[in-house]
Amino acid sequence: MLAIDAAAYRSPWRRHHPAAKALLAGGLLGCALTLPPWPGAVVTALVTAAVAVCWARIPVRTLVRAARTPLGFALTGSPAFLITVGADGIAWADDGPRRAGEVLARCTAAVLCQLLFAGTTPLADTLPRLVRIGVPPALVEVAALIYRMLFVVLDTARRIRDAQAGRLGTRSLRATWRSLGGLGSAVFVRSFDRARRLEAGLAGRGHAGALTVLVEPIPLRTPFLLAAPMPAALAAGLALAVERLP
Amino acid sequence: MHIAEGHLPLSHAVAWSVAAAPFLVHGAVTLNRRLKDSPEDRLLLGASGAFCFVLSALKIPSVTGSSSHPTGTGLGAVLFRPPAMAVLGTVTLLFQALLLAHGGLTTLGANVFSMAIAGPWAGFAAYLSMRRFGLLPAVFAGAFVADLTTYCVTSVQLALAFPDAESGVAGALAKFGGIFAVTQIPLAVSEGLLTVLLVRLLRTSAAADLIRLGVLRPARTEAAA
Incomplete structure (x- = not known):
């Protein structure tokens, strides 16, 4: 986190x-x-x-x-x-x-x-309440999705970086550049793959468009x-x- | 090139927010229409936003000896188009302000204008104009111009807020531009190179996604295959 x-x-x-x-x-x-x-x-x-x-x-x-x-x-x-x-x-x-x-x-x-x-x-407490002050629900929903996916993607990036460092991927400037390119593309591929699998899972459960989640009352x-x-x-x-x- | 919270006078912060608002509304309307047509796209948009955030958190070696973060606006504009980038960039900047303290809430409008609007549109224009020379030169131009435009617009924003006592806004622009040029021009070159490396790898590992996003033409991949 x-x-x-x-x-x-x-x-x-x-x-x-x-x-x-x-x-x-x-x-x-x-x-x-x-x-x-x-x-x-x-x-x-x-x-x-x-x-x-x-x-x-x-x-x-x-x-x-x-x-x-x-x-x-x-x-x-x-x-x-x-x-x-x-x-x-x-x-x-x-x-x-x-x-x-x-x-x-x-x-x-x-x-x-x-x-x-x-x-x-926490952002998770703020985001759902933004709708009440006039922010379009679709925008809030995309922001909430980004927030939920963010930590998984950050964790993926951290793991890839550690693996690259363990394989001497940061030994020289040239290797560092190559590793960074690989890291960016791997994060892109994995985050899109994860989104697609989530999409398939939701479609299997009758996803109708809105991703309603329980907002804890404060x-x-x-x-x-x-x-x-x-x-x-x-x-x-x-x-x-x-x-x-x- | 995030302007920190409290750095801009209140009137300037409000003015930049007003300037950014029409682009953001246009982006939100485009996004809303896209989600109505294909609701399943919201997950891909979520993934794209998370990717933009992570991209801007990557540390890249800078020619000046230090390390810096790419803006990611050029690549974002090439992959997701500038209207979508206005929304994704705004959300990314909001998250950066609240999760990393990079940028601020009152300066969000100014940062959105430079990083989520001016940078992506300029970068996308450069990308389109260079596309006939091939994908990679166009991607380099897009990322380089987006980064440099972001830095130039930020310098203008600071110059307007803090004009020089003798030479006014022009003198202040020379001062701010001169100071940030030391780090930002090498950084723009670095970001261009990193983006080329990234897209080159994506072309082999995620060609289908690039075709879906309109970056690659199907005929090209068939030829490559």
Whole structure:
């Protein structure tokens, strides 16, 4: 399983309705994007991290590992803010470090909000409920199918890669390229073969077109729903308080 | 080339989502029609989406010394056509955002526009224009152009969001384009080569699927056989 999804299934918040968690994480995300980067984004990042680790009990290691890649992208792009291109050529931008810092702070806060939702809500709980907010059922069904097949295909890819490595398939650059081509084509062939066999199995059972599955009911609990906007209100209040400090 | 969550200002995130919406609606309508005509295709579409996700998770060696991930948009467009890729790419990007934290939810519209719309359409156009030179050169052109277009559109998106203080959007475009060119041009070449290897193997192991998807013509396989 993927680390974020595994954390979501283990989360103590698993029993809370996805809408309530979306309200909580969405409120914080709103703060991260709309409040001034200093102190708004910094305060939002701290509040979100505290909520994720102390309240939602997402393991710190999972949070850090998941945030590494998106923040790495933001960091790679940040040197562009440090320079300016003018008629005289390239020069250091006067407000470059400030702009880079603002974007990085906003990005960190927003990524943590995204991980707070993703690390507490399995996709299997979210997808069937998307129909209620107007997403076409056919689209949701295909997305749910992709989600179900994803782990089998990922596992197949992992097994093929291990087998290739065991046969010195990554010994040289040339062998690595050949192995990658083989891996991609084998995954394609196997995933299509699996889909065809599923199709035959369903046809044998009188498949009429719709793949209805049992959606586990999750009650919308009032105390959690009332508490959901609190972190965002706290972040906004703290940001305003820090801004007014002399 | 995923734009991370929170990287774009809210107004830009909304604008790119609005720009991506008509293509996504067109893709969803096409998909809906296809599923009504042949309901059994939904499993193949599920497999295709899962394949796209796995393809974008493969690590490929980059000329700059590091390793990178292919976008998979070129191959996806060649195999499943751009309208289907708009939907499959959107679902893949949503899953990448929620399962891998690659990309974001507010930046989903911008990422969909570059990776699931602009990349596949440009790649598919390159593939079609090169098809008369043979399958493999066309596949290389499709994957290379799709990857490069995705990178160019992402650079434009970032330049529009963060214009240079002195030279405006044009200067910012030169800056972002210059920084990402170091990794993205070698990556586009790498993705083109990987896609050629992959399609060459598919031609021998899954010719029937390629004929069904319209990539190979039946006469060609008969001749090969």
